[in-house]
Amino acid sequence: MYAQMIRTASTGVKPREEMTPEERRFQDRIDAGEKIEPKDWMPDDYRATLIRQIGQHAHSEVVGQLPEGNWITRAPTLERKAILLAKVQDEAGHGLYLYSAAETLGVSRDELIELLHEGRMKYSSIFNYPTLNWADIGAVGWLVDGAAIVNQVALQRTSYGPYSRAMIRICKEESFHARQGYSIMMAMAFGTPEQKRMAQDAVDRLWYPALMMFGPPDKDSVHTAQSMAWKIKVATNDELRQKFVNQTIPQMEYLGLKCPDPDLKWNEEKQGYDFTEPDWDEFFDVIKGNGPCNVDRMNDRVKAWEKGAWVRDALLAHARKKAAPAAAE
Amino acid sequence: MKDEWPLWEVFIRGQHGMSHRHVGSLHAPDAETAIRNARDVYTRRNEGVSIWVVQAAHIAASSPGEKGPLFEPSNSKVYRHPTFFDIPEDAGAM
Numbered sequence: 001m002y003a004q005m006i007r008t009a010s011t012g013v014k015p016r017e018e019m020t021p022e023e024r025r026f027q028d029r030i031d032a033g034e035k036i037e038p039k040d041w042m043p044d045d046y047r048a049t050l051i052r053q054i055g056q057h058a059h060s061e062v063v064g065q066l067p068e069g070n071w072i073t074r075a076p077t078l079e080r081k082a083i084l085l086a087k088v089q090d091e092a093g094h095g096l097y098l099y100s101a102a103e104t105l106g107v108s109r110d111e112l113i114e115l116l117h118e119g120r121m122k123y124s125s126i127f128n129y130p131t132l133n134w135a136d137i138g139a140v141g142w143l144v145d146g147a148a149i150v151n152q153v154a155l156q157r158t159s160y161g162p163y164s165r166a167m168i169r170i171c172k173e174e175s176f177h178a179r180q181g182y183s184i185m186m187a188m189a190f191g192t193p194e195q196k197r198m199a200q201d202a203v204d205r206l207w208y209p210a211l212m213m214f215g216p217p218d219k220d221s222v223h224t225a226q227s228m229a230w231k232i233k234v235a236t237n238d239e240l241r242q243k244f245v246n247q248t249i250p251q252m253e254y255l256g257l258k259c260p261d262p263d264l265k266w267n268e269e270k271q272g273y274d275f276t277e278p279d280w281d282e283f284f285d286v287i288k289g290n291g292p293c294n295v296d297r298m299n300d301r302v303k304a305w306e307k308g309a310w311v312r313d314a315l316l317a318h319a320r321k322k323a324a325p326a327a328a329e
Numbered sequence: 330m331k332d333e334w335p336l337w338e339v340f341i342r343g344q345h346g347m348s349h350r351h352v353g354s355l356h357a358p359d360a361e362t363a364i365r366n367a368r369d370v371y372t373r374r375n376e377g378v379s380i381w382v383v384q385a386a387h388i389a390a391s392s393p394g395e396k397g398p399l400f401e402p403s404n405s406k407v408y409r410h411p412t413f414f415d416i417p418e419d420a421g422a423m
Contacts, residue, residue, distance in 0.1 A: 040393045086373075093370045100354040103336065109356065110333045169353070173374075312358075316332055319359035 002060040002124045002148055004215040004287070006053040008045055008226040030231050035161040038104040046230050049223075050160055051105050052121070053232060055112045058098035059123035063297055065091045067131040068140060076134060083180050084137065090177065094170050101162040117302050125283060128291030129209050135188050135195075139202035141181015143210040143248065149174050150244045151214065159231035182251065189255040196256075203252065204260045208278040214241040216280060246272045336385040337363040341377035349381050357382075 016024065023043055029036065036042055065088050072088065075081035099109040115121040126144055131137060152174060156167045188199040215237040218224060227233040235243075245264075252259055261276045286294070334356040340349035352371045357363035363382040371377070391399055407413050416423050 037393070039390065089369075090373070093373070096355060096370060097353055100336075103354075108333055166353075312334065313332065315358040315362065316334060319362075322359065 002151065002213070003053045003056040004122070004124060004213070006049060006056065006223060006227065006232075008049045008223045013225045013229045027229070030159050030229075034159075035164060036159050037161045045226075046232070047105050049227060049230070049232055050163065051102055051107050051112075053227075054098055054102040054105075054163055054166075055107070055115070056122055056124075058095050058102060058112065059116045059121060060127065061091050061095035061098060063123040063127045063301060064144075066297055066300055067127055067129070067293075068137060070131055071134065071137050074134070075137075080184070087141070087177050087180060090173050094173070097166040097169055098163075101160075101166045104162045113305065117298070117305065119289070119298070122287065123297075124213060125286045125291065126209050126213050127297060128286050128293045129206065130293050132205075133198060133202070134184070135198040135202035136206065138181050138184030138188060138199065139206045141177055141179075142185050142251070143181070143203075143206055144213070145174055145177040145181060146248060147210050147213045147244050149178055150240050150247070154235045154240060155233075157231070157234045185255055185257075189257055199255070200257050203257050207260050208282075211241055211245070211275075211278045212283045212286075214238075214244070216283065217277065220280075242272050245275050249273055334358050337367075337382045338385050338388060339363075339367040339371055340381040340383075341367075341371055342379040343377055344375070349379065352376070354385060 014023070016027070019027065022041055026036075026042060026046075036046075068084060068091075069088050072081060072084050075084050099112060102112060103109055112121065116123070126147075131140060149171065152167050152171050156164055156171060158164045158167065185199055188195040190196075215221060218236045218238045221237055224233060224236055228236070249259060249264070259275075263274070263276050265274045266272075267274045285291070289295075335358075336354055337357055337360075338354050339352050341352045342349045355363065355366050355370060357366050360382055364380050367380050367382055372380070403409070
């Protein structure tokens, strides 16, 4: 999802009899549904896993501004432009909430940003795909933010208090994002034949990358078990992916657009759709850095960070000067 | 990392005369900028009419280890709640 393939130190769940008394007490609190707060004792790997997951989630929010920011100046109307601008601003805020949540675990935001820029932390694979035209902006809002909502609604119940609170805040704002995307899709799908063709083309290209957002299939997700036991994750990748497909297909049908999956079929027994898995080789390749936009995205982030350095330094120098006791004249 | 802006905690008072409530944090070089940034991030949808910011380093907090000594004493003092007392209906609203 916005955090895909988060590593834990082990590949299984630690059995209760191997736990220290502290670990046992911790697990009991988790099992009782208590939230863990910053100053509470927690296992080192719980902390490290959260830093990786929340950090990756934060990076995704910020890098996610790039494919959409790309279209702010080219939105078709002033209203669409104002709306898209507001959405992209929201994403910066979401990044802030998440970096703040990560900081409660003892890592600083600048450290996380440095790790991202050095390629030692990841962001969601979805943002390594290009937004080629205005229909893509509609499809991103509808499908990508739609997928993000499915994941983030579940994460509101995550065991770490600050992460959970950030998710609650983000979910409130996120449904605006999905709706503005769907509204663009409606305008295009019900517009001229050429607009409808563009809308279909955007869905064709973004459908499978959107499904990849939930991460690899459960059978290949070796780190899911411990994260689930700690309630860092509260639903598996496959569960969330299924939920997303179930809720999205009727929306697609309403638009009169076709899902690019020829084998998509309603399964009465499981009360859900059967669908084709994305190409996981492509997914792993994009994660490794070989997606269409990986290099551009990182270059843009690093450039923004480096070019902003003088502003950060100047404001800090000014603040220190003001705070210093007035020098003798 | 060397020269990171300090962390501020942000408190907002909503429309209806409630207390300021903690809504989140941000980094800023000074109080003035912190308030301006808090406006930009935390009141984008008419959430507030007043903002407090305080440097996170200036907040003293109780520790989880003190939970028992601090909060358990009130568990046994049920008479502090109005529902502890049975007031006859005949006495009227109270």
